[in-house]
Amino acid sequence: MxxxxxxxxxxxxxxxxxxxxxxxxxxxxxxxxxxxxxxxxxxxxxxxxxxxxxxxxxxxxxxxxxxxxxxxxxxxxxxxxxxxxxxxxxxxxxxxxxxxxxxxxxxxxxxxxxxxxxxxxxxxxxxxxxxxxxxxxxxxxxxxYPSDSDEPVLTIVSFGYARGVSRTADLMFDMRFLDNPHWVEELRPLTGIDQPIREYLEKDSAWTLALDQLEALLTDWIPRYWAAGKSYVTVAFGCTGGRHRSVAAAEEMSERLRKAGFSPNVRHRDLASQPSDTIEEDPGRAAADVSGGDSGSGLNE
CATH class of the missing domain: 3.40.50.300 (P-loop containing nucleotide triphosphate hydrolases)
Structure with missing residues (x-):
């Protein structure tokens, strides 16, 4: 075009x-x-x-x-x-x-x-x-088109759904089911690369289970993609803003895949974006909206 x-x-x-x-x-x-x-x-x-x-x-x-x-x-x-x-x-x-x-x-x-x-x-x-x-x-x-080697290329990407889905991904995983560090005041300025964010997510019982299951899937699927003739595979992890959960998941998975014998590149699409309450999901705020907020308020046709 x-x-x-x-x-x-x-x-x-x-x-x-x-x-x-x-x-x-x-x-x-x-x-x-x-x-x-x-x-x-x-x-x-x-x-x-x-x-x-x-x-x-x-x-x-x-x-x-x-x-x-x-x-x-x-x-x-x-x-x-x-x-x-x-x-x-x-x-x-x-x-x-x-x-x-x-x-x-x-x-x-x-x-x-x-x-x-x-x-x-x-x-x-x-x-x-x-x-x-x-x-x-x-x-x-x-x-x-790697110039030094004909080896297949594996790339792990993080992104924020609020800024659009990854358009280069072959496999895409939504990490928004995890607890959101954005709503912890001292964690908000940090990113998924920082250790406090990783430690916070590890306290979520779903974190280790999800990463274990995804690791098993990827170590099986990626070689199958290459055997089918794909010279590159891009795996994307998404969260709301693209700064915390998806970044931590991409970093964790890249470390696991390296130990499994792969050589992934890592790219964080939205890491440099500014934190924003308007695009993040606040479970407490959502619950208040569902209950009607102030008990004295009501809806009129």
Whole structure:
């Protein structure tokens, strides 16, 4: 999708040592990959950025063309993004959508989504950049295309549901059933990385039981994902704000998986966010709301 971050991806891959070209005419794709001669086989990795502006672009025919090039292992990476976020980006940059020169940008976005649907369906990998910063997008590419090793990549992520679910997760676990440290005054400024938070959660009888069960599941499932051909697996833990329970769970699980022989990366998406009473769940406050609050108050039709 135009505006989903193609230029950022090509810049990141170029920094990783890839040969990159943007908006290459489709007719030149084979020559670029082969270096201009049929006998040549590319040694290093290459990335070709294409969208609806690329000359000869045909979303239905492109997958077959890519996979017909001899001597290389082709992969289609499709960059997606929510329509409202694309609108925000176009409004910020004041650029016109390539398919809406004289129409509102949302018309071009809808048309492009229809045009590229066959390419999205044929994609080997999809990255939704809606909630990713440029730095997070670069980190995601490094995890997906490691340059030093062909070993599968495991990433453990924490996030806050109040700020949107993780869009890169293969497996997602909700930790909001645990006691919330946010409502303990002295713990509120801390995060799940801090030991007092871990000690507080360990007092919850559900903590150890849940982590034991999830560890057993993950140590069984992750190798099965890799055996099925996935080169990377992302496991996400969520809580309300993304600062306490999910962070502690991600840290604890990464430690357990390392002891089990895995080498996980850890990313805390919302760790830097500020604590906020308005997005956290207060069981006491919720109970007061259910009971009607002040005994002298009532509801009138």
């Amino acid at each position: 135009s505006g989903a971050g193609k230029s950022s991806v090509l810049d990141a891959l170029e920094d990783m040592g890839w040969d990159c070209v943007d908006n290459l005419p489709v007719s030149l794709l084979d020559n670029f990959v082969r270096g201009g001669r049929a006998s040549d086989v590319r040694v290093g990795p290459a990335a070709v950025g294409m969208d609806v502006r690329s000359r000869g672009f045909d979303a239905a025919a492109l997958p077959g063309l890519i996979r017909s090039i001899q001597g290389v292992r082709g992969e289609i990476l499709y960059l997606d993004c929510a329509g409202n976020e694309l609108m925000r980006r176009y409004n910020e940059t004041r650029r016109r959508h390539p398919l809406a020169a004289d129409r509102p940008a949302e018309d071009g976005i809808a048309r492009e989504r229809d045009m590229t649907a066959p390419l999205r369906s044929a994609a080997d990998a999809i990255i939704d950049t809606t909630d990713l910063t440029p730095t997070e997008l670069r980190d995601e590419l490094r995890r997906r």
